[in-house]
Amino acid sequence: MPVFALLIISKAGSLIYHRTFPTSSSTTGSQPATGTLGLPGTTSLTTNDYLVLAGTFHGVHAITKSLTPRVPAYSASSEDSPSVNGATIKTPAFRYPNPELPVTGIESLESSFFKLTVFQTLTGTKFLLFTDPSMPNTDGLIRGIYDRYADHVCKNPFWHVDNPIRLEGWDRALSQFLFRR
Amino acid sequence: MSMPPSAASTTYSNSSYSEGFRPSMHSSNPSFAGAGLRLPSNRKTIYDRNLNRSRNAELSRASFAFLFMEMVTHAQRKIKSVSDFEKKLNEQGYPLGMKLLDLLLYRSSPAGSATSTSTPAVRPLRILPLLTLINNKLYPLLFSRPADSLEQDTQDASKYMIIDNTPLTNTYISVPKEMNQLSVAAFIAGIIEGVCDGAGFQCKVSAHNQGTDVWPNRTVFLVAFDESVMERERELERQGVK
Known part of the structure; x- marks a missing residue:
């Protein structure tokens, strides 16, 4: 199973869900399947470590969002820029490569041990999926996870927004989705 | 105008x-x-809209899920116990069942289909026709499929069980551990109770979780008929009424 772990971070930056998936290669049968992030030395992470990790990532994500490279605005357009009531509207000197897309932060991070895919929903919830670097189509995978989240978490009256997710049905749907593939 | x-x-x-x-x-x-x-x-x-038009009247599952979520949240207010909770959900379904019985009979009667050649549909008089009506007519109307099984209690003849492996109300809802007795399918139980009461069969219907590995949401609706209903049933049996 090349999926290592799934973390969900609320829009306030707190960890609301984390789950590691036992990998057959890392456990040799004798030791209990604890699951890792794919990095060596991450077998003994405590819940506290995950909370710290989520908080750190939230900050890093915010920084990378403002680091998104921008290109200089097309200078010729400044001469005939539209004017309203005599005052010309100042066009920004720089703009994003594709202004129609919202600015996002880290979308993926790859190392020789793992690949981290990040998906941010429209409301700011972040999904972090740690997979094997060779895993194909992680975007589709994370979309599928988001679908399950929308069904089994958002449509559940016993869960409240930004609270930790402890729902049997969601756990079940998630493992069904990840392991049946 | x-x-x-x-x-x-x-x-x-x-x-x-x-x-x-x-x-x-x-x-x-x-x-x-x-x-x-x-x-x-x-x-x-x-x-x-024409009452008889049942085709293409299907609704989005997600919109039902969101509506039902609000109904559960509403029922959750000011409750003291889990049975209180289920009673409130049951009460929400009950009036729906009452009306659904009339709608079912209207649709299956020729008056609705405008061809007055065959005899009009009658209300069920015995328990078994009532339960098959629920199983084969009410369930397809609500969920586009019949219920999965219909059983009678081996000990108590007045108790019947309607079994649903995948109740729509429980699909996206998992209850927290401190309320593990709760089944939100109490709403469906309320609908069934409404249908039975509307047909003149006083009973109590309750929903029970009996999840299996294959069907984690498997729910049993226990229909317990009143003693008066059973008495009438025995009398009709003797007279040979079907």
Whole structure:
């Protein structure tokens, strides 16, 4: 199973869900399947470590969002820029490569041990999926996870927004989705 | 007021007299403004629809899930126990069942289909026709499939079980551990109770979780008929009424 772990971070930056998936290669049968992030030395992470990790990532994500490279605005357009009531509207000197897309932060991070895919929903919830670097189509995978989240978490009256997710049905749907593939 | 047929409405469609078919005129029409009834642009409310039209009347599962989620949240207010919770959900389904029985009989009777050759559908008189009506008519109407199984209690003849492997209400809802007795399918139990009561079979219907590995949401609806109903049942049995 090349999926290592799934973390969900609320829009306030707190960890609301984390789950590691036992990998057959890392456990040799004798030791209990604890699951890792794919990095060596991450077998003994405590819940506290995950909370710290989520908080750190939230900050890093915010920084990378403002680091998104921008290109200089097309200078010729400044001469005939539209004017309203005599005052010309100042066009920004720089703009994003594709202004129609919202600015996002880290979308993926790859190392020789793992690949981290990040998906941010429209409301700011972040999904972090740690997979094997060779895993194909992680975007589709994370979309599928988001679908399950929308069904089994958002449509559940016993869960409240930004609270930790402890729902049997969601756990079940998630493992069904990840392991049946 | 009713508009003349299409010829008139096309002729005057640009004049101010054609108030009937123009959505922009809604606010100027005092009989509709502030009536509390929101009308779609073609003025066809749910009451204008033919009762018999059941095809293409299916609704989105997600919208039901969101509506039901709010219903559960509403039922959760001011409750003291889990049984209180289930009672409230049951009460929400009960009036629905009462009306659904009439709708079912109307649709299966020739009066609805406008061909008055065969005999009209009658209300079930015995328990078994009632339960098959629920299993084969009510369930397809609500969930587009029959219930998975119908059983009778081996010890108590007045108790029947309707088994649903994947109840729609439980699909997206998992209850927290401190309320593991709760089954939100109590709403469906309320509907079933409404149908039975409407047909004159006093009973109590409760929903119970009996999840298996294959069907984690498997739910048993326990229908416990009143002693008076059982008495009548025995009498009808003797008279040979079906």
